[in-house]
Amino acid sequence: MSNPATKKPMPLVALSIAFIVIWLMIAAFPFLWTMWGSFKVEGDFFSRADWMNAITGPATQLQTGGRFTLEGYYGAWVEQAFWRNALNTLIVVVFTVLISLTLGTLGGYALARSGFKYTFWILMAALVFRAMPHVTLVSGYLLPFFELNIWGHLTTTIVVLVAINQPFTLWMLHSFFLSIPKDLDEAAMVDGCTRFQAFRLAVIPVMWPGVITTGLFSFLLAYNDFTVTAMLLSEENTTMVPQIDSFLGSTQEKGKVMYAVAAVVSAILPLFLLILFFQRQIVSGLTAGAVKG
Amino acid sequence: MPHKTFLAFIWPSLFAMILFIAIPIVSVGFQSLYVEHEQIMIEAENCGPFGCNSEVRVDREAMEQLREEQPAGRFHGLGTYTNPSHLAIDDIREIVATSENFGEIRNRIMNLPFYKALIFTLAYTFIVTPLVIVLGFIIAVVVNSIPNVLKGPVIFFSLLPMIVTPLVGSLVLFWMINSRGILGAALQSIFGDPTLSLTASPALTWVTLFVYGVWHSAPFAFVVFYAGLQTVPRDTLESAMVDGANRLERIRFVVIPYLLPLATFIGLMQLMDNFRIFEPIIGFSAAASATSLSYLIYNDLRLSDTPLFGSAAATSMLTIVGVLILLTPVLRRNWREFNRKPS
Amino acid sequence: MSRLQLKNVSKRWGSFVGVDNFDLDIADQEFLVLLGPSGCGKSTTMRMIAGLESVTEGEIWLGEKMVNKLDPKDRDISMVFQSYGLYPNLTVYENIRFPLRVRKVPKEQHREMVMKAIEMVELEEFMDRRPAELSGGQRQRVALGRAIVRKPTVFLMDEPLSNLDAKLRVSTRAQIKNLQSKLKVTTVYVTHDQIEAMTLAERVVVMNSGRIQQVGTPTDIYNDPANTFVASFIGSPAMNLVEGKLQDGLFKGPGIRVEGLPKHASGNVTLGFRAEDAEIVPSGGQIAAPMYSIELLGEASMITWRIGAGLVSVKTNKDYRAEIGDVVEARIPAEICHLFDTASGERIKT
Numbered sequence: 001m002s003n004p005a006t007k008k009p010m011p012l013v014a015l016s017i018a019f020i021v022i023w024l025m026i027a028a029f030p031f032l033w034t035m036w037g038s039f040k041v042e043g044d045f046f047s048r049a050d051w052m053n054a055i056t057g058p059a060t061q062l063q064t065g066g067r068f069t070l071e072g073y074y075g076a077w078v079e080q081a082f083w084r085n086a087l088n089t090l091i092v093v094v095f096t097v098l099i100s101l102t103l104g105t106l107g108g109y110a111l112a113r114s115g116f117k118y119t120f121w122i123l124m125a126a127l128v129f130r131a132m133p134h135v136t137l138v139s140g141y142l143l144p145f146f147e148l149n150i151w152g153h154l155t156t157t158i159v160v161l162v163a164i165n166q167p168f169t170l171w172m173l174h175s176f177f178l179s180i181p182k183d184l185d186e187a188a189m190v191d192g193c194t195r196f197q198a199f200r201l202a203v204i205p206v207m208w209p210g211v212i213t214t215g216l217f218s219f220l221l222a223y224n225d226f227t228v229t230a231m232l233l234s235e236e237n238t239t240m241v242p243q244i245d246s247f248l249g250s251t252q253e254k255g256k257v258m259y260a261v262a263a264v265v266s267a268i269l270p271l272f273l274l275i276l277f278f279q280r281q282i283v284s285g286l287t288a289g290a291v292k293g
Numbered sequence: 294m295p296h297k298t299f300l301a302f303i304w305p306s307l308f309a310m311i312l313f314i315a316i317p318i319v320s321v322g323f324q325s326l327y328v329e330h331e332q333i334m335i336e337a338e339n340c341g342p343f344g345c346n347s348e349v350r351v352d353r354e355a356m357e358q359l360r361e362e363q364p365a366g367r368f369h370g371l372g373t374y375t376n377p378s379h380l381a382i383d384d385i386r387e388i389v390a391t392s393e394n395f396g397e398i399r400n401r402i403m404n405l406p407f408y409k410a411l412i413f414t415l416a417y418t419f420i421v422t423p424l425v426i427v428l429g430f431i432i433a434v435v436v437n438s439i440p441n442v443l444k445g446p447v448i449f450f451s452l453l454p455m456i457v458t459p460l461v462g463s464l465v466l467f468w469m470i471n472s473r474g475i476l477g478a479a480l481q482s483i484f485g486d487p488t489l490s491l492t493a494s495p496a497l498t499w500v501t502l503f504v505y506g507v508w509h510s511a512p513f514a515f516v517v518f519y520a521g522l523q524t525v526p527r528d529t530l531e532s533a534m535v536d537g538a539n540r541l542e543r544i545r546f547v548v549i550p551y552l553l554p555l556a557t558f559i560g561l562m563q564l565m566d567n568f569r570i571f572e573p574i575i576g577f578s579a580a581a582s583a584t585s586l587s588y589l590i591y592n593d594l595r596l597s598d599t600p601l602f603g604s605a606a607a608t609s610m611l612t613i614v615g616v617l618i619l620l621t622p623v624l625r626r627n628w629r630e631f632n633r634k635p636s
Numbered sequence: 637m638s639r640l641q642l643k644n645v646s647k648r649w650g651s652f653v654g655v656d657n658f659d660l661d662i663a664d665q666e667f668l669v670l671l672g673p674s675g676c677g678k679s680t681t682m683r684m685i686a687g688l689e690s691v692t693e694g695e696i697w698l699g700e701k702m703v704n705k706l707d708p709k710d711r712d713i714s715m716v717f718q719s720y721g722l723y724p725n726l727t728v729y730e731n732i733r734f735p736l737r738v739r740k741v742p743k744e745q746h747r748e749m750v751m752k753a754i755e756m757v758e759l760e761e762f763m764d765r766r767p768a769e770l771s772g773g774q775r776q777r778v779a780l781g782r783a784i785v786r787k788p789t790v791f792l793m794d795e796p797l798s799n800l801d802a803k804l805r806v807s808t809r810a811q812i813k814n815l816q817s818k819l820k821v822t823t824v825y826v827t828h829d830q831i832e833a834m835t836l837a838e839r840v841v842v843m844n845s846g847r848i849q850q851v852g853t854p855t856d857i858y859n860d861p862a863n864t865f866v867a868s869f870i871g872s873p874a875m876n877l878v879e880g881k882l883q884d885g886l887f888k889g890p891g892i893r894v895e896g897l898p899k900h901a902s903g904n905v906t907l908g909f910r911a912e913d914a915e916i917v918p919s920g921g922q923i924a925a926p927m928y929s930i931e932l933l934g935e936a937s938m939i940t941w942r943i944g945a946g947l948v949s950v951k952t953n954k955d956y957r958a959e960i961g962d963v964v965e966a967r968i969p970a971e972i973c974h975l976f977d978t979a980s981g982e983r984i985k986t
Contacts, residue, residue, distance in 0.1 A: 008438065008540075012438075012540075016435045016438055016439060017439070018393070019432075019435050020435055020436065020439060020443075020447060023432055023435075023451070024447065024450050024451070025449050026508065027451050027453055027454050027508075027512070028450040028453055030465045030466055030469055031457070033425035033469065033475065034465045034468065034469075037468075041611040043466075046468070046471065046474060054475060059555060072381065089553055092494065097503050102305075103305045103306040103309060104306065106302045106303065106305060106306065107302060107303040107305070107306030107307065109302060110298075110299045110302035110303040111303065112296040113294050113422045115294075115649075116294075116296070116299070119299075120627075120631050122303070124624060124627060124628075125310075126310070127620070127623070127624075127627075128616070128617070128620060128624075129310060129314045129315075130565065131565040131568075131616045131619070131620055132314065132318070132613065133568070133569035133571070133586070133587045133590075133609075133616070133617060134569065134592075135569070135571060135587045135590045135591050135609075136318075136321060136587075136590060136609035136612050136613055137313070137314060137317045137318070137321075138594070138915075139321055139324075139593075139594055139602070139606055139609045140316075140317025140318060140320045140321040140324070140606075140609070141313075141317055142594060142600060142602065143320075143324060143364060143602050146332060146364075146468060147364055157311070158549070159309075160313055163309040163310060163313030163314060164308060164313065164314065166306055166309050166310050166314075167310065167314070170306060171367040174505070181479065181719055181721070182717050183717040183718070183720070183721035184690050184721050184722075184723070185721075186686075186715075186717065186721060187715070187717055187720075187721030187723075187779075187782075188723075188734070189687075189707070189708040189709055190686055190687075190688070190708045190709070190713060190714060190715040190792075191709075191714070191734055191735035191738060191739075191782065192709040192735050192738040192739040193709060193738050194707065194709060195294070195298050195302075195707075196301075197738060201304075201723075201734075201738070202723055205723070205724075205725040206723075206724055206725060213377075220456060223458070224457075224459065226458070226459070226460045226571075226572050226575075227571065227572075227587075230595070230940075231591075231594060231595060234516055241458055241460055241461070244460065244461065245460060245575060248464075248578075249786065260464070261468065264461050264464055264465060267458060267461050268457055268458075268461060268465075270454075271454075271456050271457055273456070274456070275449055275452050275453065275456055276449070279445070279448060279449055279452065282456070283516050283519075284514075284520075285449065286513060286516045286517055286520070287516065287517055287520035287521075289786075295690070
């Protein structure tokens with residue numbers, strides 16, 4: 001790789017490195033700081049006296065006798081039963097992803113393989129739907145849901161999340177299906193398959209990377225959702241993100257804010273692992289839409 | 294693919310979208326024409342040992358019954374749209390008539406809740422989007438030039454702000470810039486002003502939210518540009534070098550034109566996402582100084598004692614109109630491209 | 637009987653005509669080649685036979701059955717695709733077995749049938765590999781094996797050789813020809829390569845812009861092209877075509893005069909002759925013009941002139957020497973000439 005196109009003058013290299021270091025600080029430092037701080041007491045994490053306290057933790061030492069404390073986590077997970085919210089999140093996310101992918105692969109395949117004009121209109125409608133702020137849609141659900149007495153249940157929320165994410169899922173899977181040669185399903189049909197068999201036996205086995213990538217994104221959409229879960233779930237069914245929001249309401253009491261900090265760190269952790277294992281898929285997914293324009 | 298097969302594959306997805314996206318939009322439009330019932334008052338005699346006094350109170354039974362009969366409330370036509378908490382037609386007329394200069398008009402309009410939210414939403418959308426594109430591009434170009442071993446970890450950490458739940462991400466930042474947090478305290482000592490708080494003044498709150506927006510979305514632009522950079526044709530770059538272009542000229546004349554369609558794509562995605570900015574306002578507890586259209590709707594539905602369906606629906610409709618205006622150029626372009634294709 | 641009939645078949649997308657009134661009767665066990673430039677409708681015709689594309693107008697009959705409304709799987713055909721359409725997740729063996737599996741052929745027959753097909757396409761050593769681990773030629777043979785694993789009524793092949801390199805193409809071509817004669821199955825083969833068409837076909841259908849231009853044996857098509865399109869498409873190099881005027885059996889064009897042509901036609905005509913039929917002469921030729929280029933082809937040399945707006949070439953022996961710009965003459969006897977009406981492009985019958 002020593003061709004002149006890739007060789008750079010020293011100052012430029014130094015500048016690039018400096019820039020990257022600054023960017024990494026901006027991008028990652030807040031998370032590392034909060035993670036570190038979540039093992040301290042409020043007096044250290046929000047120290048009026050000296051910011052160094054958050055690192056050394058004198059108040060933590062004083063109050064708990066150790067340099068680190070799990071008080072925040074204990075408060076959130078045990079006292080405030082955050083585990084229940086985590087469980088709810090798990091249920092909502094798993095079902096949303098599974099159902100989204102099932103509907104999305106079927107629909108995306110049809111859109112990618114049909115040459116008729118209406119596919120264009122469906123895709124455009126999906127684009128408009130995708131741009132709708134979720135809260136406007138939710139304001140349309142509340143009244144009917146109250147009337148039908150289905151407000152507050154996990155099932156309702158799952159169905160709504162599936163529907164809201166469908167435009168996105170359709171677009172993404174559609175562009176993945178477009179990258180699979182038509183020859184494959186046509187060969188299968190000539191070999192004796194129905195359209196559905198061709199889809200199941202010939203196309204899906206090749207589609208796994210695309211399905212997994214799309215699954216990651218619909219996971220993120222469901223996991224990160226605040227609007228729908230906050231408005232459609234009753235108190236006892238609520239998921240992690242809205243629960244963190246309601247911790248904030250009760251943080252005036254001393255020490256309670258650390259519950260929120262612990263809960264926030266707990267909610268970040270799965271995402272951390274997700275990027276760790278699926279970085280390549282996430283990158284390919286973000287660009288899938290772009291390549292097709 | 295014959296129509297029948299197509300329908301067989303797509304109906305579940307289509308059904309879900311119609312039932313939970315298309316119909317709710319219609320239902321919102323319908324709700325926006327209604328308002329809550331007026332309170333039905335009854336007069337009750339309260340007789341005690343010291344004589345009787347009459348008291349006016351809400352007739353709960355009658356209200357319940359009325360709600361039962363007409364859950365959407367009473368018909369109000371376009372009244373909700375024009376009232377002071379939405380388009381505020383009368384107030385604007387009065388402001389324009391009674392104000393002396395443009396500055397005053399602007400300030401008084403900024404006090405109307407809908408316009409305050411609209412202006413913030415637009416400002417956020419149109420300031421954050423270009424900044425995201427520019428910052429993302431710079432990061433991509435720089436990361437592309439560092440040694441391969443470092444790329445993986447750099448991308449890993451770069452993805453964090455984007456992947457993390459918006460509410461959680463904004464809370465993490467909020468705790469840091471809080472006057473007792475590390476950044477807030479640092480700023481106070483830099484400026485020597487112990488009362489300095491980023492969340493106290495409206496202007497600083499706006500800036501904080503913009504910074505959050507760029508921080509949250511720049512990774513997206515970065516990743517898309519970075520992937521685009523991998524596919525810049527080597528031949529063109531090399532022929533530009535043979536032709537004598539220096540590093541900057543190569544970026545200017547080869548890389549940027551090649552990545553322009555990607556910038557359009559990022560711009561479109563960002564416009565859509567930024568227009569519905571909502572969670573950060575909650576995360577930063579910024580509602581006093583900055584509200585967005587989405588926040589107004591949330592506020593109507595959640596924070597008042599009884600949900601103000603009519604008011605929320607009217608704001609929703611206005612927001613939908615905004616989204617459609619925002620999307621028109623995109624839809625027009627797609628339509629033209631689609632017509633150019635044969636078959 | 638697996639006779640295949642296309643009765644006035646047309647394919648339209650909106651106002652765009654893909655295939656226009658295609659009418660042909662293909663006999664049992666015939667090897668038919670559809671030949672034409674890309675976009676001429678040959679692949680669309682084949683895809684309509686396969687059932688992958690709906691028929692806008694007309695009827696397709698397979699044996700005694702009208703198959704217009706049948707799904708591909710119910711037509712009892714097999715097809716080789718241009719990019720092969722192999723299942724990347726299956727091994728060679730499983731790829732070839734796939735049609736038997738989905739068509740519910742009794743399990744105990746699978747092994748024997750698949751092994752027979754694998755033997756015929758000579759893939760015994762690669763049975764357990766996946767397509768990604770095979771070379772282009774081997775993948776092509778897997779596709780072929782999958783097509784012959786059961787005995788269909790019709791084989792369809794859509795440019796099966798176009799992704800192979802030149803050398804492999806020649807050997808695979810021979811293999812396909814050999815397989816077809818052994819299996820005795822009606823075959824429709826689509827290609828844009830006229831050499832493939834000439835070597836493989838019993839009958840060639842030349843197509844252009846959705847229409848049949850000419851149907852005939854390779855010899856017919858080579859010797860008696862029906863119009864200027866066929867003349868310019870068949871042969872390597874293609875037939876020389878010169879526009880000019882014909883009167884009383886004398887053809888006059890820019891830099892060319894040919895006498896002794898039929899007298900019953902006159903007016904604007906296009907004169908055609910093949911490079912290998914004419915010869916270079918020292919003097920008294922019908923063409924006398926400065927030479928534009930000389931190329932050594934190996935067994936012969938090719939002399940080219942610029943005549944009017946086009947180029948005209950004549951083959952001569954490989955030792956011929958001349959400099960670019962020298963006046964060179966060629967003899968073009970009337971017997972080797974074909975006449976076409978310039979306006980319609982149709983052959984003027986003699």
